[in-house]
Amino acid sequence: MTSEAAVENSSEGKPELGQDRVLIFDTTLRDGEQAPGFSMSRAQKLRMASALADLGVDILEAGFPHASDDDFSSVRAIATSVRGPRICGLARCQQGDIESVARAIEPATKGRIHIFLATSPLHREFKLQMSRQQVIDTAVAGVERALGYCGDVEFSAEDAIRTEPDFLAEVFSAVIAAGATTVNVPDTVGYTTPIEIAERFAWLRANVRGAESVVFSAHCHDDLGMAVANSLAAISAGARQVECTINGIGERAGNAALEEIVMALRVRSDRFAGLTTGIRAKRLHATARLLAQITGQPIARNKAIIGENAFAHESGIHQHGMLKHRGTYEIMHAEDVGFARSQLVLGKHSGRHALRERLSMLGHELDEAALDEVFVQFKTLADRKREVFDADIEALAVGRDPEA
Numbered sequence: 001m002t003s004e005a006a007v008e009n010s011s012e013g014k015p016e017l018g019q020d021r022v023l024i025f026d027t028t029l030r031d032g033e034q035a036p037g038f039s040m041s042r043a044q045k046l047r048m049a050s051a052l053a054d055l056g057v058d059i060l061e062a063g064f065p066h067a068s069d070d071d072f073s074s075v076r077a078i079a080t081s082v083r084g085p086r087i088c089g090l091a092r093c094q095q096g097d098i099e100s101v102a103r104a105i106e107p108a109t110k111g112r113i114h115i116f117l118a119t120s121p122l123h124r125e126f127k128l129q130m131s132r133q134q135v136i137d138t139a140v141a142g143v144e145r146a147l148g149y150c151g152d153v154e155f156s157a158e159d160a161i162r163t164e165p166d167f168l169a170e171v172f173s174a175v176i177a178a179g180a181t182t183v184n185v186p187d188t189v190g191y192t193t194p195i196e197i198a199e200r201f202a203w204l205r206a207n208v209r210g211a212e213s214v215v216f217s218a219h220c221h222d223d224l225g226m227a228v229a230n231s232l233a234a235i236s237a238g239a240r241q242v243e244c245t246i247n248g249i250g251e252r253a254g255n256a257a258l259e260e261i262v263m264a265l266r267v268r269s270d271r272f273a274g275l276t277t278g279i280r281a282k283r284l285h286a287t288a289r290l291l292a293q294i295t296g297q298p299i300a301r302n303k304a305i306i307g308e309n310a311f312a313h314e315s316g317i318h319q320h321g322m323l324k325h326r327g328t329y330e331i332m333h334a335e336d337v338g339f340a341r342s343q344l345v346l347g348k349h350s351g352r353h354a355l356r357e358r359l360s361m362l363g364h365e366l367d368e369a370a371l372d373e374v375f376v377q378f379k380t381l382a383d384r385k386r387e388v389f390d391a392d393i394e395a396l397a398v399g400r401d402p403e404a
């Protein structure tokens, strides 16, 4: 161990083990940035990292320092100036990789070395050409090396879901005995289902030696569109860390979306025994927009939690319900996740109630006959335009009022 590169190599380096808290491990700047179209410059990563710290993520995976000089200097810059989250870097179980992470995270007040090695039969045979025993030995040696630099070491069994459960339990038991503080179960290719992953976590927690002394973590990809559901199922079965990204960016179809996991835990806390996260939900919208701005990749309008339509209502029936009671068509408030307000969007599906409300907001109190007249004109206009803006409504109101 070099003293210069030793990061919190003490009991303080151990992760928080609270049973009522789910740790949010953000990998936007590592797994997310790895996806085509999402690469970021060092300055952009720094801006994003500081937004993630403000958001309240517990662990911030800042990059893969051995992958390139640029990745190294980005991780180092984040470790130097971002405070709050534990700063983490990814490494294979190799000395060079581990040393690069140790040097990159050295300025951090709280650091983590995250090492990984594939464990599934496919990866063992075709990628690593390693026997089961060689995988165990390499994983243990990796953990021991990493512990020489940092007291907080996470071990990920790449392609864990397609690994024989008894072998996975052996690997985890061995790395825990070697001192790993978090064991991560990646669904690397997005293959699992909620029921399967819940069963896997329950089985592992019962069969891994030393399971009670470490944090179990889930890392789900979205190839079958189940990354968030799988992460939540893992939490139900005892995972107390989830690895996720803002807007769900990541390899192929992406990683589990942070904002969806956080709000599902919050809105359905009745189904998750009151488990909480440290995320400041009101910052979710701004953080998601910042990422979209930085990467130039827009957020789908219908994206859950942070899409433009997430709190927008156009149909007349829904708008009528919303005007009577927001709970009719909203399970959380727009303000909870940082939007200014829900929106009643005026379009061809909208009804008189919403039009009256908007006219009144714009300062036009019309009697029933006048409202009827404007409503007919509004419907004609809405058929021509995809969206009707306040200026259009204003024009309709003013156009019919000879006194205006």
Ligand code: KIV
Pocket (backbone or CB within 6 Å): 031, 116, 156, 157, 158, 159, 184, 186, 187, 188, 189, 219, 221
């Ligand atoms: O998907 C995966 O297996 C990973 C590991 C490196 C954690 O990203």
Ligand code: ZN
Pocket (backbone or CB within 6 Å): 031, 186, 188, 219, 221, 251
């Ligand atoms: Zn991944």
